[in-house]
Amino acid sequence: MSSTTAPPWVIAEMSGSVLWLTLNRPGQRSPLSSQMINALQECLSAAAADSAVRCIVITGSGPAFSAGHDLREMTPQAGESDADCRARMQAILQACSRLMLGITESPKAVIACVQGVATAAGCQLVAACDLAIASEEARFCLPGVNIGAFCTTPLVAVGRNIHRKHAMELALTGDLFDAEDAVRMGLLNRVVPADRLRADTEALAQKIASKSAEGIARGKQAFYQQLNKPLAEAYSTTCEPMIDTMTTADAREGTQAFFDKRQPVWPQG
Structure with missing residues (x-):
């Protein structure tokens, strides 16, 4: 598919004073690839400067909220030197860090609306948002340890949301935790039935949008x-x-x- 016909990485839709941003690569589980990071950062930067936007919601599409970094980008490429590989991955992680900081520094409240699985940097994205609501079907994990790595950068945001022992349990086991566990740990504000997720998130966002x-x-x-x-x-x-x-x-x-x-x-x- 050519770049001229490819769907947008992020779908931006206004609902009253609330901006909904939907990660739009459901077939690939909406990874935080370079393109996704850049697209989401552009939307957030534009929203921060737009007085018509009074609250922002980030959600996913399909079975995953976000599967985190695109592993194809986070591995050495054919013919690539070690120095070039490290520099390329450093640039990706720095862009992701700027995205997460941008959410924290945004003058607008940002809500994560988690309809599916959020893993690695996808879990980091949930943790970076000011508030988070999830469907009963949502799952969360930091799976780096399962592939011989470690989710060090996702732990920055996750570890500032939850108790360090819960954070380390996520990182050391690589296990999937359900939404109720995520509420208990402090990663989520609440869990709702899947058929109420959009409406309940909308109601919360509109309430916040009505404030100063x-x-x-x-x-x-x-x-x-x-x-x-x-x-x-x-x-x-x-x-x-x-x-x-x-x-x-x-x-x-x-x-x-x-x-x-x-x-x-x-x-x-």
Whole structure:
């Protein structure tokens, strides 16, 4: 299939103020190949600058949310020197790291809607999102150990979501864990029946989209900045952002609406 007729790597669809991004290689289990990483990064960057987008949902298509890196890209190529192989794989991993950081640094809330299996960097993508909802049919694993490797980069995001012993259990066994286990570990917010996944995720996204965009942008940034700081420094770090947020036009409107016992009308832009 030529590049002119190939389907998009990511399908972007607006639902009100919510942007749905669907990984669109179901036949290949939507790997985070170079093309997929670049396409998803472009969508997220555009959404961050678009005031019409107030919440983002990332989901998959077919039986997998994402199978992680394309192993064909993560192995030596015919005739390739060791130095060239390492440089090429380094570029892929750096692009993937920028993608994961971009989700954390996005001013919009990002929700993972996990309809199928999420493995390796696919599991990392779930962990990088601010919230995650999964179908009862979803499964999660870090399978690098099964092929003589180790999921070191996926563990960065996964290990910041769940207890380290749970993270190491995922990484050391390479086993598939079900969605209920993922909730218990802290990787997911909730599990819902497959036939309710889209509707329940949409309802959550629309609820978030109805809040102050500026408040969420400032608050999300402050939360991630303080997360790994010592307690006293964390409180110090978050004081100024709290003041900044409480003195915005959005906060003035929200406070007045609270006293007026009405829904706030957020300023546009």
